[in-house]
Amino acid sequence: xxxxxxxxxxxxxxxxxxxxxxxxxxxxxxxxxxxxxxxxxxxxxxxxxxxxxxxxxxxxxxxxxxxxxxxxxxxxxxxxxxxxxxxxxxxxxxxxxxxxxxxxxxxxxxxxxxxxxxxxxxxxxxxxxxxxxxxxxxxxxxxxxxxxxxxxxxxxxxxxxxxxxxxxxxxxxxxxxxxxxxxxxxxxxxxxxxxxxxxxxxxxxxxxxxxxxxxxxxxxxxxxxxxxxxxxxxxxxxxxxxxxxxxxxxxxxxxxxxxxxxxxxxxxxxxxxxxxxxxxxxxxxxxxxxxxxxxxxxxxxxxxxxxxxxxxxxxxxxxxxxxxxxxxxxxxxxxxxxxxxxxxxxxxxxxxxxxxxxxxxxxxxxxxxxxxxxxxxxxxxxxxxxxxxxxxxxxxxxxxxxxxxxxxxxxxxxxxxxxxxxxxxxxxxxxxxxxxxxxxxxxxxxxxxxxxxxxxxxxxxxxxxxxxxxxxxxxxxxxxxxxxxxxxxxxxxxxxxxxxxxxxxxxxxxxxxxxxxxxxxxxxxxxxxxxxxxxxxxxxxxxxxxxxxxxxxxxxxxxxxxxxxxxxxxxxxxxxxxxxxxxxxxxxxxxxxxxxxxxxxxxxxxxxxxxxxxxxxxxxxxxxxxxxxxxxxxxxxxxxxxxxxxxxxxxxxxxxxxxxxxxxxxxxxxxxxxxxxxxxxxxxxxxxxxxxxxxxxxxxxxxxxxxxxxxxxxxxxxxx
Amino acid sequence: xxxxxxxxxxxxxxxxxxxxxxxxxxxxxxxxxxxxxxxxxxxxxxxxxxxxxxxxxxxxxxxxxxxxxxxxxxxxxxxxxxxxxxxxxxxxxxxxxxxxxxxxxxxxxxxxxxxxxxxxxxxxxxxxxxxxxxxxxxxxxxxxxxxxxxxxxxxxxx
Numbered sequence: 089x090x091x092x093x094x095x096x097x098x099x100x101x102x103x104x105x106x107x108x109x110x111x112x113x114x115x116x117x118x119x120x121x122x123x124x125x126x127x128x129x130x131x132x133x134x135x136x137x138x139x140x141x142x143x144x145x146x147x148x149x150x151x152x153x154x155x156x157x158x159x160x161x162x163x164x165x166x167x168x169x170x171x172x173x174x175x176x177x178x179x180x181x182x183x184x185x186x187x188x189x190x191x192x193x194x195x196x197x198x199x200x201x202x203x204x205x206x207x208x209x210x211x212x213x214x215x216x217x218x219x220x221x222x223x224x225x226x227x228x229x230x231x232x233x234x235x236x237x238x239x240x241x242x243x244x245x246x247x248x249x250x251x252x253x254x255x256x257x258x259x260x261x262x263x264x265x266x267x268x269x270x271x272x273x274x275x276x277x278x279x280x281x282x283x284x285x286x287x288x289x290x291x292x293x294x295x296x297x298x299x300x301x302x303x304x305x306x307x308x309x310x311x312x313x314x315x316x317x318x319x320x321x322x323x324x325x326x327x328x329x330x331x332x333x334x335x336x337x338x339x340x341x342x343x344x345x346x347x348x349x350x351x352x353x354x355x356x357x358x359x360x361x362x363x364x365x366x367x368x369x370x371x372x373x374x375x376x377x378x379x380x381x382x383x384x385x386x387x388x389x390x391x392x393x394x395x396x397x398x399x400x401x402x403x404x405x406x407x408x409x410x411x412x413x414x415x416x417x418x419x420x421x422x423x424x425x426x427x428x429x430x431x432x433x434x435x436x437x438x439x440x441x442x443x444x445x446x447x448x449x450x451x452x453x454x455x456x457x458x459x460x461x462x463x464x465x466x467x468x469x470x471x472x473x474x475x476x477x478x479x480x481x482x483x484x485x486x487x488x489x490x491x492x493x494x495x496x497x498x499x500x501x502x503x504x505x506x507x508x509x510x511x512x513x514x515x516x517x518x519x520x521x522x523x524x525x526x527x528x529x530x531x532x533x534x535x536x537x538x539x540x541x542x543x544x545x546x547x548x549x550x551x552x553x554x555x556x557x558x559x560x561x562x563x564x565x566x567x568x569x570x571x572x573x574x575x576x577x578x579x580x581x582x583x584x585x586x587x588x589x590x591x592x593x594x595x596x597x598x599x600x601x602x603x604x605x606x607x608x609x610x611x612x613x614x615x616x617x618x619x620x621x622x623x624x625x626x627x628x629x630x631x632x633x634x635x636x637x638x639x640x641x642x643x644x645x646x647x648x649x650x651x652x653x654x655x656x657x658x659x660x661x662x663x664x665x666x667x668x669x670x671x672x673x674x675x676x677x678x679x680x681x682x683x684x685x686x687x688x689x690x691x692x693x694x695x696x697x698x699x700x701x702x703x704x705x706x707x708x709x710x711x712x713x714x715x716x717x718x719x720x721x722x723x724x725x726x727x728x729x730x731x732x733x734x735x736x737x738x739x740x741x742x743x744x745x746x747x748x749x750x751x752x753x754x755x756x757x758x759x760x761x762x763x764x765x766x767x768x769x770x771x772x773x774x775x776x777x778x779x780x781x782x783x784x785x786x787x788x789x790x791x792x793x794x795x796x797x798x799x800x801x802x803x804x805x806x807x808x
Numbered sequence: 809x810x811x812x813x814x815x816x817x818x819x820x821x822x823x824x825x826x827x828x829x830x831x832x833x834x835x836x837x838x839x840x841x842x843x844x845x846x847x848x849x850x851x852x853x854x855x856x857x858x859x860x861x862x863x864x865x866x867x868x869x870x871x872x873x874x875x876x877x878x879x880x881x882x883x884x885x886x887x888x889x890x891x892x893x894x895x896x897x898x899x900x901x902x903x904x905x906x907x908x909x910x911x912x913x914x915x916x917x918x919x920x921x922x923x924x925x926x927x928x929x930x931x932x933x934x935x936x937x938x939x940x941x942x943x944x945x946x947x948x949x950x951x952x953x954x955x956x957x958x959x960x961x962x963x964x965x966x
Contacts (some may be wrong), residue, residue: 173907309905312843312883441845441942714945717943744943746941799918
């Protein structure tokens with residue numbers, strides 16, 4: 089059974105076209121209308137902040153959008169983004185349908201196929217709607233413009249007299265004059281390079297965008313039919329289990345595969361440093377791997393999850409000062425109270441439920457890789473380089489991705505599958521074990537924040553001096569009205585000295601912004617408490633940003649927050665954050681068991697201003713996910729390690745949020761039609777560490793200065 | 809090598825293989841039923857949950873020989889006669905998933921509870937799901953979906 093049989097699959101209704109053969113696609117495009125767009129390279133927030141290392145690469149000024157309108161009037165969006173649960177396969181077609189004036193049900197989408205879709209640097213940074221959305225809208229609007237011109241020629245009337253209704257161009261007064269998109273495109277192939285920007289539909293005229301739209305992936309996902317990379321089984325494919333070292337920095341000393349080779353059906357493949365056992369059945373490949381005898385020279389690393397913080401402070405680069413203003417010394421003189429605090433946060437795993445998976449087949453000098461990846465195009469380049477092929481000989485296809493959160497920006501498993509497939513001469517499936525996943529994960533980096541700040545007699549923040557080590561610059565800027573301030577960022581995604589981190593680090597849902605907000609918003613609460621002010625009032629007292637004030641005030645109303653200085657014993661907390669263009673305020677209520685140190689979150693509220701909301705239900709799903717996932721890094725998730733060895737190897741010790749953790753969750757999306765659609769996948773997770781730390785302080789009068797707030801740390805904080 | 813006979817999603821099934829092999833990989837690799845997912849390999853995440861007779865079982869920790877003569881239901885066998893199960897309807901209605909990778913296991917865990925007793929209260933069904941992990945944080949919607957499905961089944965839906 090091979091689910092990817094190179095047949096053209098156009099599902100009924102609104103489909104996610106997972107596979108189209110290139111030949112079939114070219115056939116399609118010669119009988120349809122192909123609108124090509126050349127747009128300026130989009131400079132995203134990610135361009136500076138995200139790890140490059142050959143996988144971010146540059147964003148070439150290449151074709152950035154394809155939109156195909158078939159002879160039957162069906163529209164196919166071809167986008168390099170992938171569907172990893174965030175719902176872009178549902179929301180992106182809304183944008184296209186809106187601009188084209190076609191029924192949503194006539195729009196299909198192909199995602200993450202490097203042969204069919206235009207280049208895309210990757211699905212991260214909450215950019216699918218925020219940055220790619222406008223590109224797709226422009227493409228659709230321009231296609232509509234082209235079709236209107238063609239219709240005007242066909243009907244012999246001026247364009248101004250025409251309008252579009254459900255994919256049919258109609259004369260505004262003589263309604264017998266009409267022609268469908270399908271009739272216009274029939275038998276023609278039109279390519280246009282577009283110069284000016286087309287007029288986009290006004291927000292007030294939206295009929296599809298802004299309406300809750302059911303997820304397109306629902307039926308496949310509840311019936312087990314949804315295909316992920318590990319579910320692709322080409323004929324003759326073998327599972328590969330790769331021989332791995334026990335610790336980062338350990339090197340292979342001796343290798344003996346004789347016992348494994350004796351198992352029926354096992355093949356051993358060597359490709360430079362890669363050694364793998366192959367078998368048609370995964371469990372037998374596992375067994376064979378267990379028979380491989382390998383010895384290693386130990387890692388030179390002596391770091392542990394306890395010593396890492398001093399190490400980071402010692403070795404992090406001197407760093408940059410991205411934000412400064414006023415005069416710190418002057419500010420300190422004005423201060424009547426000065427606060428000096430340090431905040432720490434450990435490494436956090438992505439722990440997507442689908443481990444990194446890929447299947448590769450190399451035939452006739454062409455490699456096809458099905459991969460669970462957030463970066464199909466960078467993976468294509470990596471595979472080409474690894475196999476010594478030109479890029480046109482590599483195709484990466486991205487089926488459904490079983491969660492990413494930044495962790496599948498790195499797609500090592502795709503290169504491994506391709507190399508092994510080439511070496512073995514058969515299709516190879518690489519599905520990492522959970523242990524491999526924890527070993528090779530590019531963790532959210534540990535971070536240390538030191539903040540000195542002060543308030544004057546009027547309870548105004550007069551200076552702010554922050555040094556952030558390890559967490560980069562995303563969301564590190566203070567958001568308050570502070571005249572004298574300096575923000576130093578030491579170490580982020582690039583330019584770290586070798587050995588700063590004992591293993592790979594990488595983007596994790598709102599990279600670095602979680603740590604940066606946790607430190608900032610904790611410090612604000614420290615000051616509010618000492619000032620004897622309610623933490624919301626203290627924020628408003630020091631906050632000029634009208635947009636954030638509005639969000640904060642909306643949260644007060646939605647939560648029913650009443651003013652009381654902390655610690656009030658109520659266990660209520662507030663924290664703010666700005667991420668991916670969205671303003672987020674979270675409020676929480678917790679209960680703390682003072683005997684055990686255990687925290688139970690009772691209530692969580694998220695209020696966001698994310699501009700135009702494309703699919704309100706989808707945005708709510710993302711927000712709920714942020715709040716739930718955010719409880720994990722705040723309360724329990726921390727990677728333990730020693731001497732290069734990752735000690736958490738599975739979910740028996742690494743604890744994710746569970747049903748019993750679940751508080752009452754409320755989500756408010758503020759009406760904000762004057763602002764373009766901003767990010768929805770990350771902002772609400774950013775304030776989670778601080779909102780819970782602040783709620784814990786409010787409950788017990790003791791502040792935890794390290795994430796996650798494990799029971800032991802809560803007890804230590806109570807003891808002082 | 810042994811021939812293991814069992815009923816899989818209502819159909820008599822025979823597999824000739826090492827009886828100590830794991831049900832998860834026999835389902836996925838030998839029988840092509842890929843709806844049952846591999847998540848952890850040590851019965852810690854629930855992604856591979858299938859129903860044997862009427863019990864939710866982790867297929868990654870079950871030898872295929874153990875299902876001899878038994879009835880095995882996977883996510884592919886939950887919808888019958890072209891009709892979705894009330895749990896599937898409810899998961900769609902509430903969008904009780906994001907990436908979908910834990911969904912098969914979630915549905916199978918809840919399915920087993922409701923199969924044993926269609927009147928099982930939602931809170932009891934959720935207890936069964938405590939050891940099912942979802943990284944996307946769809947929990948709040950899964951709770952809603954289970955509640956809806958349990959109500960429908962209590963009312964006689966199947």
